[in-house]
Amino acid sequence: MPIQLVVRTYQFFCSIKLTVTLLLLLVADLSLGYICLQGKVSLFQPMNEVGLSQWLLTYARSQPLDSAWFLLLLPLLSLLGINTLCCTGEKLYHLVRSQHTRLPANRLWLTLSIHLMHLAMVLLLAGYLTSYTLSTIYPSITLTPGLPLTVPGSSLQVELLEMQMIPYSRNRLIPFLGRNIDVNAHLLFKDGKEQVHATLAMNRPVHIHGFSFFLQRFNPTRAGGMSPSQYIIFDIRRDPGVLPTFIAMGAFLTGLFGYLFFRHRTRKRLEL
Amino acid sequence: MIETCSLAAYTAGFFIALCWPRPFLSTLCIGIGTAINFAVVLDRYNGAWPMMPMHFGIAGLSVVLSFIWICNYGTINRQNGLRQQPESPILLGIIVLVVAATVFFPKDFYVPFLRSNVIWSHVFLLAGIVAKSFLVHGGVKAFAALQGTQKKPKIAALFNSATNWIVYGYGLLTVSLFSGELWCYLGWGTPVVWHDAALTTVLSLWLYWTCFLHLLFIRSWSQKQRSRFVVAGAVLVLFFACHPDMGPFRLPFQGQG
Known part of the structure; x- marks a missing residue:
């Protein structure tokens, strides 16, 4: 029974429809954040000085309505990170194990570039989280x-x-x-x-x-x-999160340039 | 005042393109408007250098969109006419609206801030402007693809072209976002500062277009649905590109001696 639950949860997180839903929720949340930020800049400024946990316990607690979008952003980004990791892990597993290894070279590089971008995204989110939770600031x-x-x-x-x-x-x-x-x-x-x-x-x-x-x-x-x-x-x-963040940015850009380069070279496009 | 001249030239070019089949004349008007607008924008940038000019995005957007129009439709119109390029007047209309927003809702009176004296702030701003222009143009092409008068192969070609613009726009938006984060780190010591609305809007747009790229892999979504998604995205881009840089309403000659 617990194994079935794990498998079901894994399958739930492997869905691209979940990715789309999470991304749209994040867009809506950040758009709301843009509206909430008008004239409320001073609420978020101290986060860079006191760290995330202290900020949540003090500033966010005192103004819950204005910081609600940010409180929602954290679980959404975490879910997106898990979703990205599961999707990419599954695709990479199939790429290594199945017939996809016989892909033409350009198509293979294109696929790998996309996976690199996804893995970089996970590392980037982990870097942010580390930065905001584990950094020491004076x-x-x-x-x-x-x-x-x-x-x-x-x-x-x-x-x-x-x-x-x-x-x-x-x-x-x-x-x-x-x-x-x-x-x-x-x-x-x-x-x-x-x-x-x-x-x-x-x-x-x-x-x-x-x-x-x-x-x-x-x-x-x-x-x-x-x-x-x-x-x-x-x-x-x-700040122990800065190095992973910048490595992730470099990896994402490498993947992005690979995607743009091999997208042109791939004759059979990915539905584009 | 000089911005008003560029608005007049753009408006004339738009109406000539719409009502009077004289592609050369409309291209000439848009060319004049673009030259004036580019000179104004360049002067503003030069004035703020080595720092980043404040609330510059909307002015930059109008210039890049104008260049896109001239390169893509200015010459083609001469050969095919507007019927073959329905996206041309749509883009022109957007350019006129954006320039009108800079003229009637100016917010260029803010002094630059010291921390923007770094190359990454300029990369963040400029890559962001070009990216947003590409994405708006992609949206315009998708809007044209949604029009009922188009034939099927033409719709597919328009959508493919829209996707190409979006992919490159997305790439530039990523460069802008990462430059912004690098600048944040160098200036404030953290890769993301949540109190700055500029980064929030760029992140929001970046996630939206990431979502679009994922939609291409969902087979159940038709080309029409994707086109609608792109059009909605272009509206979002225009809102986030214009609204933060718009000030209170002011008549063009108000307060000038």
């Missing part, structure tokens, strides 16, 4: 020159040595005239006797000893401005 840490600090939960020390401001060099945007649009923050990392120099900037994080440093803000934003004090504000993250 948000909004302020660092000033000459005052080193220790990264929480480690013996790693970080010191801001110098800030090299990058001003807006054009004259098209009036609000940006005389304003610094980026900074090269020269950091010194110390762990015991080991010393490493690195430069942190906007969109240029620093990765060291499993930690990643992301610049959020800096000061001064203007030369000769009201607030001349020098400091940077950054987030420290230890």
